Amino acid sequence: IAGITQAPTSQILAAGRRMTLRCTQDMRHNAMYWYRQDLGLGLRLIHYSNTAGTTGKGEVPDGYSVSRANTDDFPLTLASAVPSQTSVYFCASSATSGGADTQYFGPGTRLTVL
Amino acid sequence: GQNIDQPTEMTATEGAIVQINCTYQTSGFNGLFWYQQHAGEAPTFLSYNVLDGLEEKGRFSSFLSRSKGYSYLLLKELQMKDSASYLCAVRDNDYKLSFGAGTTVTVRA
Numbered sequence: 001i002a003g004i005t006q007a008p009t010s011q012i013l014a015a016g017r018r019m020t021l022r023c024t025q026d027m028r029h030n031a032m033y034w035y036r037q038d039l040g041l042g043l044r045l046i047h048y049s050n051t052a053g054t055t056g057k058g059e060v061p062d063g064y065s066v067s068r069a070n071t072d073d074f075p076l077t078l079a080s081a082v083p084s085q086t087s088v089y090f091c092a093s094s095a096t097s098g099g100a101d102t103q104y105f106g107p108g109t110r111l112t113v114l
Numbered sequence: 115g116q117n118i119d120q121p122t123e124m125t126a127t128e129g130a131i132v133q134i135n136c137t138y139q140t141s142g143f144n145g146l147f148w149y150q151q152h153a154g155e156a157p158t159f160l161s162y163n164v165l166d167g168l169e170e171k172g173r174f175s176s177f178l179s180r181s182k183g184y185s186y187l188l189l190k191e192l193q194m195k196d197s198a199s200y201l202c203a204v205r206d207n208d209y210k211l212s213f214g215a216g217t218t219v220t221v222r223a
Contacts, residue, residue: 033211042201042215043157050209058210090156097209100164102147105156 002026004106006091012112013081021076021109023091029104031097032074034058034066036087037108043090049074050097081113116140116212120202125220126192134187134200134217142207148176148187149201151216157201161187189219197221 007022025032034046035058045058049068063085065077074093078085088110092103117139126132138146145164149157163169163178163185175188189196199216206212 035213040215043203043211043213045210045212048210059212098144100145100162102159102162103211105158107156 004091004093004104006089006106006109008109009107010110010112012114013078015082015113017081019078019081019111021078021089021091021111023074023076023106024072025074025091025093025104025106026072027093027095027104028071029093029095030071031094031101031103032068033092033094033103034064034074034076035090035092036060036085037090038087046076046089048097081111083113085111086113087111116204116206118202118204118212118214120200120214120217122215123218123220125222127222128192128194130192132189132192132219134189134202134219136185136187136202136214138183138185138202138204138214140183140204140206143180143204144207144209145205146176146178146185147203147205147211148174148185149203149213151199151201153198160200192221194221194223 004025033048035043047066049055091106094101094103120136148160151157161176201216202214203211
């Protein structure tokens with residue numbers, strides 16, 4: 001049983017570098033999401049995808065981009081990392097974006113930008 | 115957008131009951147979720163409410179009043195393993211979730 005996997009588990013990155021966080025799910029879920037979690041602020045939605053081939057912006061999309069070439073993969077790219085992007089990043093998926101379908105979360109990636 | 119408020123911390127004794135309140139102000143509502151998150155781990159789903167009333171699942175119950183913009187999560191017969199953060203999340207009409215900052219519950223022996 002895999003569910004959702006994320007890579008890397010943690011990363012220390014120099015400011016200005018490009019970084020892609022990987023997310024893969026094997027549940028054939030249509031919807032996928034990227035969140036960041038910061039102390040005192042809770043989880044905030046960065047980008048989402050309701051189905052393969054489509055993406056949308058969440059609450060805090062600036063500095064991040066995503067793609068959804070297939071059902072299983074939803075990578076998140078930081079084109080030029082800045083220290084304010086230091087956070088824990090969670091990928092999630094759900095069967096659909098509506099109804100009682102709950103979101104299942106991956107284990108997270110802890111990113112530090114220096 | 116959504117404004118979701120929940121207490122920052124709560125402490126309770128093993129075997130007791132704790133109620134975590136969540137109030138929200140929304141531009142649209144399409145369901146309320148509660149998640150549990152242990153330190154250093156991913157959030158896991160606990161409950162879902164879309165209609166007013168109480169949903170019970172073993173030791174955990176969740177209540178919703180849409181007219182009051184209010185929900186609570188009730189944890190009964192507390193166990194040490196229930197020490198965690200509890201996240202209230204509201205789904206809007208675009209089917210996106212907005213989360214509260216979370217309530218850290220500490221269970222003492």
